[in-house]
Amino acid sequence: MMNEDQVNAIIQTWRDTQEEDLKPEDYKQFQNLGSTCLSECDSEQLLKFIQDEKNQGIVKSMGCVLLAPLVKEVIKKDKSLDHCQAAITHLTKTCRPNELLCSLHELIEDTDPGAISETILTLLPHLQTVLLRLDEKKAACVGMALSAVHKQLSRLPVPYTQKQEDADAYGLCRCCTALAVFTKPFIEEVKRKDANGVCNTEDEELKTELLKFCMRSLREPLLEAELHKDRQSPLWLFAVEIMVTLPAIKESLSGLLFFSSLRRSTVMNNSQSKESRACLAYLLFVQLITIDSFPAVFSPVFVLQCNMEYINQLLSSKKESHLLKGLELFAKSLECVQDNSLPVNLLELKSFYSVPQNLRQLLTDCPIHHLRESGLQVFQLFINKLDAEAKHKFFRCMLKTSNHTGVESYIIKNIRNQIEFSMKPENTNKWFMGMELLSLLGLVLRLPQGTATDLLNSMDKIMESLNLLRYMLIRDKELRNNANVWEELCKIKDEYLKMLRVCISISRAYYSAELKALKEDQKLKAKEARDAARSTRLIKSITVKHENVSNMSPEVQHQVLQSALVTFDLMESLIVRIEEITDEKLSKST
Structure with missing residues (x-):
């Protein structure tokens, strides 16, 4: 430890030494003296030294080395906070800007993971001061600073609920607010020079x-x-600032979204660029931020077509926030399109194939109920917007690729609705009333594995296909207008029902045998429990709805097997009803 006289002697030596003659050990000793003052709670004395007119040469030469200990002291938020802030402010106005930037950049890069927001909030105002002092290479330094700050903020968890955002436990919301303030003077500078026409x-x-x-x-x-426009949260306000900034720096929103004019995106790869523009589309078309200044010349179909790329990007994600934004953007993009208007050629576009497939996967695999519910509404909205030929092609595609009985049954319901719609004279078309309908019915009225089809796993599709058959037979008058269609329909129907009857017969015999074996097994087990004679016999393993029956309790096994038999009865009763309707129609026609 040095005494006061020794410290004063060293300080005097520094005052008398030219800057170019200062050695690395002088910088280290100066930093140690400053750190000692802070550790001994003598921040006021350090501030006096820094502000002393006689020491300005020392401060200008070596003051940057004090930034790190001062910032650490501010983050600790002890009693010396005001003195340390004042000291940092003086240093940022006195030291050379380039040296200050290097020191501040190091502080940002080396941020303690547990103090990211505190460090950023402390440094941003001072970083702004230093950058505004620059005359040359300001743009590159601003970019480097923003990149370093964003890199640290990306490590913070994003609050997802209102409660989390209000609490702002990790300080991300406060940092975003501070960032908006930080960028203001640079945005204003750009606007001012644009207005004066002096941009270089x-x-x-x-x-x-x-x-x-x-x-x-x-x-x-x-x-x-x-994000919700009815709740003016910090992140919502930050989103508004970003959306306002883009036009302010003469960046066209339509150019960014529709014409891939992100000409300066040299630091982002393609997927990152798409994610950014997907969020931009969401804020513009769903949250309607700056929508009043967006050109109204683009047709709803053009907007939808362009947005499909971003919708696909969002629906390809596994994150709830991305999926929700994708569904909302898809719904908003569709709402302005007229029903029954989207032409079939759009389905040739890659995004118009990928988006419904991603939506189908969400409907079948997503564990989050409200997303599946919203997804089904958007799925139907998309179907409603397709014209007759496009609907026909889309239904064929879904029936061939979905491999999910629930999705297939939903498509069959829509086919029925389209047949009913097309029966009206003003809506008649070949896709759902002419020969083209047969190609759809060929996919609907078929068992994928023939007589080996698992009827329980295919139950939804089979029941809906039988309901469709029954409906068409009841409304035969309209369908009989085209004799070729009606004749071919009857052939498909007869073949399908014949195959289905065989399949039901085989399945019923199988499940009845299993039920009988189960009952016998239970009797045997009861006897074995009484006699303790031999080990339990395992029943044969069968799979129902992806669950192994032999892993269930005997009571549940009994219920499942009995339910399977009831299902076969329901199918057969529908078949009987269809045949009754057929006979009734034949008797009336003779």
């Missing part, structure tokens, strides 16, 4: 760096956040 290469570079910041922010944290 440096100004264009600054626009590019601000664009990169906006696009990164759209991807993280805004794509992850739950």
Whole structure:
């Protein structure tokens, strides 16, 4: 430990030494003296030293090394907070900007993971001061600073609920608010120079760096956040700032979304760029932020076609926040399109194939109920917008590729609705009343594995197909207008019902035998329990609805097997009813 006289002697030596003659050990000793003052709770004395007119040469030369200990002290939030803040403020106005930027950048890069928001909130105002002092290479330095800050903020969890956002436990919301303040003067500078028509290469570079910041922010944290215009949360306000900034720096929203004009996206790969633009589309068309300034010349079909790329990006994700935004963007993009208007050629586009397939996967695999519920509504909305030929092609595609009885039964319901719609004279068309209908019925009225088809797993599709058959036989008058269609329909029907009867007969015999074996097994087990004579016999293993029956309790096994037999009875009763209707129609026609 040095005494006061020794410290004063060293300080005097520094005052008398030219900057170029200062050695690395002088910088280290200066930092140690500052750290000692702080550790001994003498921040006021350190502030006096830094502000002393006689020491400005020392401060200008070596003051940057004090930033790290001062910032650490501020983050601790002890009694010396005001003195340390004042000291940092003085250093940022006195030291050389380039040296300050290096020191501040190191502090951001080396942020303690447990103090990210505190560090960013402490540094941003001072970082802004230093950047505004720059005359040369300001754009590159602004970009480097924004990138470093965003890298740290991306490590913070994004609050998803209102309660989490209000609590802001990790400080992300406060940091986003501070970032909006931080960028303001640079945005204003761009706007001012644009207005005066004096933009140079440096100004264009600054626009590019601000664009990169906006696009990164759209991807993280805004794509992850739950945003609602009726709740003016910090993240919502940050989203508004980003959306307002883009036009302010002369970046066209329609250009970014529709014409891939992200010409300066040199730091983002393609998927990141798509995620950013997907969030941009969501904020514009769903949350309607800055929608008043968006050109109204684009048709709803064109907007939908362009947005499908972003909808596909969002629905390809496994994250709830992405899926929810994708569903909402899809719904909003469809709402403005006229019913029965989307032409079949759109289905040739890759996105118009991928989006419904992703939606189908969400409906069948997603464990989150409200997403499946919303997904089904959007699925139906999409079907409603297709014209007759497009519906026909879409139904064929879904029946061939879905491999899910629930989805197939839903498609069959829609086929029935389209047949009913097409029976009206003003809606008649060949796709659901002419020969083209037969290709659809060929996919509907078939058993994928023939007599080996698992009727229980295919139950939804089979019951809906029988209901469709019954409906068409009841409404035969309209269908008989085309004799060829009616004749072919009857052939498909007869073949299907014949195959289905055989399948039901085989399945009923199998399940009845299993039920009988189960009852006998239970009797045997009861006898064995009484006699304790020999080990329990295992019943044969069968699979029902993806559950192994032999792994169930005897009571549940009995219930499942009995339910299977009831299902076969229901199917057969529908078949009988269809044949009765057929006979009734034949007797009337003779």
